[in-house]
Amino acid sequence: MTSPLQQKIKITGPSIITANRTWDGAVIYRTGAKGWSDDLSHAAIVRTADEARALLAEAVADDLGAIGPYIAPVEVAADGAVKPGNMREHIRLTGATIALPAQA
Amino acid sequence: MYAYDEIDRTLVNERVAEFRDQVKRRLSGELSEDEFKMLRLQNGVYLQLHAYMYRIAIPYGTLSSDQLRRLAHVARRYDRGYGHFTTRQNIQFNWIKLAELPDAMADLAEVGIQSMQTSGNNMRNVTSDQWAGVAPGEIEDPRIWAELLRQFTTLHPEFSFLPRKFKIAITASDHDRAAIKIHDIGLRLLKNEQGETGFEVLVGGGLGRSPFIAKTIKPFVHGHDILSYVEAILRVYNQYGRRDNIYKARIKILVHELGIEKFAAEVEEEWLQIRDGALKIDDGVVEDIRSRFFYPAYETLPAMPDELKQAAHDPKFEAWRKNSVFAHKVQGHAIVVVSLKPVGGPPGDATADQMDALADIADTYSFGEIRVGHEQNLALPHVRKSDLPKLWKALDAIGLAIPNVNLVSDIIACPGLDYCSLANARSIPIAQEITRRFANHDTANLIGRLHINISGCINACGHHHVGHIGILGVEKNDEEFYQITIGGRADEGAVLGTLIGPAVPYGEVADVVEDIVEAYLALRAHPEELFVDTVKRLGVEPFKERVYATR
Numbered sequence: 001m002t003s004p005l006q007q008k009i010k011i012t013g014p015s016i017i018t019a020n021r022t023w024d025g026a027v028i029y030r031t032g033a034k035g036w037s038d039d040l041s042h043a044a045i046v047r048t049a050d051e052a053r054a055l056l057a058e059a060v061a062d063d064l065g066a067i068g069p070y071i072a073p074v075e076v077a078a079d080g081a082v083k084p085g086n087m088r089e090h091i092r093l094t095g096a097t098i099a100l101p102a103q104a
Numbered sequence: 105m106y107a108y109d110e111i112d113r114t115l116v117n118e119r120v121a122e123f124r125d126q127v128k129r130r131l132s133g134e135l136s137e138d139e140f141k142m143l144r145l146q147n148g149v150y151l152q153l154h155a156y157m158y159r160i161a162i163p164y165g166t167l168s169s170d171q172l173r174r175l176a177h178v179a180r181r182y183d184r185g186y187g188h189f190t191t192r193q194n195i196q197f198n199w200i201k202l203a204e205l206p207d208a209m210a211d212l213a214e215v216g217i218q219s220m221q222t223s224g225n226n227m228r229n230v231t232s233d234q235w236a237g238v239a240p241g242e243i244e245d246p247r248i249w250a251e252l253l254r255q256f257t258t259l260h261p262e263f264s265f266l267p268r269k270f271k272i273a274i275t276a277s278d279h280d281r282a283a284i285k286i287h288d289i290g291l292r293l294l295k296n297e298q299g300e301t302g303f304e305v306l307v308g309g310g311l312g313r314s315p316f317i318a319k320t321i322k323p324f325v326h327g328h329d330i331l332s333y334v335e336a337i338l339r340v341y342n343q344y345g346r347r348d349n350i351y352k353a354r355i356k357i358l359v360h361e362l363g364i365e366k367f368a369a370e371v372e373e374e375w376l377q378i379r380d381g382a383l384k385i386d387d388g389v390v391e392d393i394r395s396r397f398f399y400p401a402y403e404t405l406p407a408m409p410d411e412l413k414q415a416a417h418d419p420k421f422e423a424w425r426k427n428s429v430f431a432h433k434v435q436g437h438a439i440v441v442v443s444l445k446p447v448g449g450p451p452g453d454a455t456a457d458q459m460d461a462l463a464d465i466a467d468t469y470s471f472g473e474i475r476v477g478h479e480q481n482l483a484l485p486h487v488r489k490s491d492l493p494k495l496w497k498a499l500d501a502i503g504l505a506i507p508n509v510n511l512v513s514d515i516i517a518c519p520g521l522d523y524c525s526l527a528n529a530r531s532i533p534i535a536q537e538i539t540r541r542f543a544n545h546d547t548a549n550l551i552g553r554l555h556i557n558i559s560g561c562i563n564a565c566g567h568h569h570v571g572h573i574g575i576l577g578v579e580k581n582d583e584e585f586y587q588i589t590i591g592g593r594a595d596e597g598a599v600l601g602t603l604i605g606p607a608v609p610y611g612e613v614a615d616v617v618e619d620i621v622e623a624y625l626a627l628r629a630h631p632e633e634l635f636v637d638t639v640k641r642l643g644v645e646p647f648k649e650r651v652y653a654t655r
Contacts, residue, residue, distance in 0.1 A: 023131055024201040025155035064133040067151055086582045088521060092153050096522035098532050101453045102185030 004070055005057055009049045013085070014076045016043040017052075017059045018092070019066035027092045028066060030059045036066060040082050040093055045074065105168040105398045105473055106251055108216045115258070116218045123147050124206035131203060146264075148194075148222035149205060152525050158183075158200045159222040160212065163254050164232035164247040164274075165193040165476040168398075169463035172474050174215045176459035182208040187459070189444060189452040191478045191516060191567055192271065193231045194222055198523050220258060225266045227257035231273045233281045234477035237399065238485045240433045243293045244301060246276040248394050249330065252385070255393075256331050263338055267345030268353035270338070271310075274303075278596065283478055285309045285318045285598035286570060288355045289337060294324070301327040307337060307367070308359030309598075311564035316356040317598050319364045321371065327390065329375075332383040336375035340367065400471040400486050405436025409490035421496050423545055424507040429492060438489050440470075442482040442499060443506035443514060447543045450532045451517040452480030461502040469495045478567075479555075480516055481509065511548040512556060512621065513539040516567055520560030520577060521584075527560035529577025529584035529610070534558055537614040542621075551621055554635045557592075570594035572636045573620060574601045575613060584610040590620060590647055591639035604648045608655070616651050623650040 017030035021038075028036040029043035037043065046052040052071050059069035073085025084090040091097060108116070123143070130140040144150075148159035160175070167175075175195060179187045182204050183197040190196055200208060212218065221227055230250045237245040253272060257263055263270070275282040276293035284290030290306035302324045309318025325333045337355075344362070346352045359367050415421045430439040442462065445451050454462070462482065466474050469491050470484035477483060487495060499505040508514050515538060518524065520531030535558055542548050557571025561578075568574035574589035585607035592601030608616050621635075627646055628638045639647070 020151055020155070022137070023203045025151055027154060063136050067137050087584065088153070091521060095154065096532075097530060098450060098522055098536065100184060100186065101450060102455050 003060070005053070005060055009053050009056070009071065011046070011049055011052050011071060012073070014045050014047055014074050015052055015071050015085075016040070016045060016074050016082075017055050017069050018043075018072045018089070019059060019069035022065060022067055025067075030055055030069065034058060036062075040074070040084070043074070043082065045076060045082065046071075105166060105171075106163070106247070107396045107398070109396065112255075113216070116213045116216070116220075119147070119218065119220060120206065120210045120213050123209060127202060127206050142224065144202075145223040146221065146226070147209070148219035149202070150223060150525075152198065152519075152523050153521075154523070155199045156202055156205070157523070158197045158205060158208065158219065159190070159194050160196070160217060160219045161222050161229040162193045162195060162217075162476045163229060164236060164250040165234040165478075166236075166247060167474045167476060168215070169466045169472040169474065171215045171217055172459050172463040172466070174212055174217060176456040176463070178208050178211060179456040179459065181211075185457075186453050186455045188450075188519060189454065189476055189480050189482070191480060191518075191565060192229055193234075193476050193478060194229055195476075196519075198519070223269075225268050226270065227260070227263050227266075228269055228271045230254050230257070231271070231282055231287075231478065233275050233277060234475040234483050235281060235430070235439055235485065236276065237397070238432055238434075238437075238439055239277050240431050241277060242433065243276040243295060245394070245397065246274040246282075246291075246293050247397065248390060249291070249293065249303075249327070250274050251393050251397075252331070252390070253334065256334075262335075262342065266338070266342060267347045268350070268355075270341075270355065272334070280594075280596040280598075281477065283567070283570070283594040283598070285596075286311055286315075286567070286594055287318060289334060290318045291330070296324055296326075303327070303330055305333060305337075308356040308364070310354050310356040311567060311569045312354070313351055313562045314354075314357060314360075315564070315569045315600050316360060317600065319359065321364060321368045328385050329379050331385055332379045332381065333371075333375055335378060335383060336371045339374050340370045344370075398471075398473070402434045402437060402486070403488070405488060405490065407435050407489075409436065411490045411493055415493035415496075421493060423549075424496055424505050425492065427507045427509045427511060427549075428505075432486075436489050438487045438492065440484040440487045440492070440495065441477070441509045442484065442504050443509050444481050444504075445508055445514050445539065446503060446506050447513060447539045448536050449539070451515050451535050454482075458502050458504060462504065465495065465498050468498070479514065481514070507545060508548060510553045510555070512542045512551050512554045513548060515539065515556045515558060516571065517558040518560050518565035520558070520566075524560060526563055527577065528579035529560050529586065531558045531560040531566055531577060534575060534577075534586070534610070534613050538617050541614050541618055550631075551625065552631075552634060554621070555593075556617065567594060568592075569600045570598060571601060572639075573617060575617075578607055580607070586610070586613045588613075588616055588620070588651070590644055591636060593636050602644045604644050605652050612655070619651050620647050623647050
């Protein structure tokens with residue numbers, strides 16, 4: 001499998017690096033402080049391919065903390081609020097769009 | 105049920121210990137994810153959108169009540185209180201933590217449940233007819249042969265690194281409930297003119313990006329030779345199957361590119377070299393496996409007990425009975441299908457409480473046995489007809505007396521984009537909306553048998569190609585669209601559905617299904633003509649016109 005760092009990086013707007021946490025698989029976001037957070041608002045925002053590549057390299061290097069880091073689009077509102085940029089990331093952030101059976 | 109012998113118990117326990125060590129080394133950093141990934145996949149551990157997903161095999165769809173209770177325990181203790189039954193007689197837990205997986209695996213091993221080879225490029229769970237051993241007219245119990253193949257292929261070094269995953273299904277009835285024609289190898293049990301047990305062997309079926317219906321490679325292989333013949337097929341596949349392109353790596357592509365005659369000739373040549381060797385099966389092996397299956401001591405009972413006659417006055421009971429109760433090979437008994445498709449619910453899911461309650465129900469009414477079918481429903485295989493009214497009430501009390509088996513709301517659906525990292529679009533909400541549209545039982549009954557299958561991506565875990573109505577989620581510019589096919593079927597007359605036109609957006613899918621069903625009701629020759637037969641008779645055009653006339 002091609003390493004994410006060997007893939008061509010093309011971003012068209014504000015983006016973040018996301019992955020799953022190793023011990024429990026939870027969705028996490030790369031922060032600007034060389035760590036991870038499960039809160040999207042703590043994610044470091046990148047706007048160029050070079051910035052994305054650098055942040056991705058840092059994330060990939062943390063093989064123990066996270067699995068499968070990749071670049072994902074986000075929307076940044078005028079007040080700085082960050083939202084997922086597509087349906088997949090929306091579902092990863094907020095959970096399944098259906099009521100889970102045990103909660104139904 | 106099948107009772108594992110000491111070899112299997114040791115194997116399963118050793119695998120738990122091995123995986124516990126692997127997880128420990130992964131969490132300490134001794135193993136990288138690249139090194140660990142294949143190890144976890146070989147134990148059925150995937151990474152999905154929100155969490156790890158743990159896929160557990162239910163070989164040939166047979167569960168004991170104790171095993172079902174243990175699955176409920178895992179759902180409650182390690183997951184979020186429910187499990188998802190799949191189209192391949194597996195159950196999946198969607199929220200399990202890697203750090204806790206070895207404990208969950210150990211708990212399951214205590215009751216003979218394991219997850220070996222439920223992922224990865226190896227031989228997957230061997231599936232069979234969920235009515236095996238109890239279906240009227242069956243040649244013989246196909247699970248015996250499925251178990252033989254399970255033993256043969258589990259950790260077989262030659263089959264552990266195949267070009268791609270490999271799936272076998274076995275049926276022993278004229279009506280194929282195991283969907284053998286969409287498997288890499290499909291086996292149909294039959295007797296030859298001498299009354300000897302053997303198999304029609306089919307090869308090269310599969311769905312996904314390039315769907316194919318399996319072709320017959322040999323009309324009769326004696327039961328004594330089935331392992332060597334399967335090995336010969338796998339050897340040819342292992343030798344020629346493509347490893348350079350994941351999309352062309354399944355055996356169906358090899359069979360298609362070589363042609364069935366050339367492929368069959370290659371297999372025959374290989375087989376002749378090994379057929380009289382160590383893989384020859386003697387009757388003693390088969391009988392030993394047979395002796396480890398549990399067969400109830402059925403009582404002699406009336407075909408129409410008084411309890412059933414009295415209950416027939418209750419229209420709710422009758423509605424359930426007509427769609428859920430099926431003929432059994434022993435008089436006075438019945439097979440009861442338990443639908444996991446409530447109106448507005450996710451197809452194939454069961455809560456831990458439901459699993460526990462159903463285990464108790466199975467103990468009371470079905471000799472402690474439960475079956476899992478590829479349609480994502482469960483079945484109780486040994487029910488006394490006189491117990492049906494009490495069983496119905498017990499199922500109703502846990503929300504599982506759902507009278508929609510084989511009807512339009514009995515939908516097969518993959519987890520889709522709500523869970524799956526491969527998905528392009530959601531499946532479950534589409535299924536839920538369709539079930540709400542057809543919630544009226546009288547309407548669903550009027551429509552009759554109609555199978556809707558939904559997949560959230562081209563990998564086709566929801567078997568959309570062979571749905572009477574198939575729905576495939578695709579993504580266009582970050583939006584969910586759905587392609588609709590009609591006329592597919594997965595049984596002995598398996599055929600791929602035909603695309604009716606351009607994909608429709610998420611919000612219109614249920615409307616389109618309603619349009620198709622309304623067209624069918626107007627076009628069918630008579631009320632007994634099934635939807636698939638109307639499509640076969642008329643083709644897709646009238647349905648296409650109806651759907652796209654106003655779109």
